[in-house]
Amino acid sequence: MWDTGWETQRLLKAMWAAPDFYFDMMSQVKMDSWSNGRVSLVGDAGYAASPLSGQGTSLALVGAYVLAAELKAAGGDHQAGFAAYESKLRYFVEQNQGLVSAADGPPAPEVLAAAATSLTLD
């Protein structure tokens, strides 16, 4: 990488001196289930979307909203609430995690539209 031309050498040197340089893997959390016993996961803990999706905060907020609503609707049966939460949210999560693909460039308009409309909130 050192010899790739352009500004690469200058950027690599600056990286070591920068006080706020951020470098990490771009990855996603995909779990078969988000709940176990009396514990249920929300947001990044259960279904982190890659920062490249730009949707992690939305998933966390919507997930918390749906979980709270389903726990209330279940009237104290937390297992029923957890199951309803997962049933309602999983497709929305999958669509939004799917915004990030191995292909270069932004997602196609129909992929964006599918992610945006894959959940209706009460």
Ligand SMILES: Cc1cc2nc3c(=O)[nH]c(=O)nc-3n(C[C@H](O)[C@H](O)[C@H](O)COP(=O)(O)OP(=O)(O)OC[C@H]3O[C@@H](n4cnc5c(N)ncnc54)[C@H](O)[C@@H]3O)c2cc1C
């Ligand atoms: C570089 C980068 C860029 C991003 N860009 C975007 C973007 O453009 N748009 C977007 O929507 N999202 C973006 N995200 C993702 C977004 O930040 C997360 O998806 C979102 O913050 C998840 O919210 P959360 O509440 O699930 O988790 P977090 O925000 O991580 O909150 C978890 C909290 O729990 C606390 N905690 C951890 N362990 C314990 C413990 N044992 N006891 C008590 N507290 C604990 C942590 O300190 C933290 O405050 C980006 C993320 C990164 C890393």
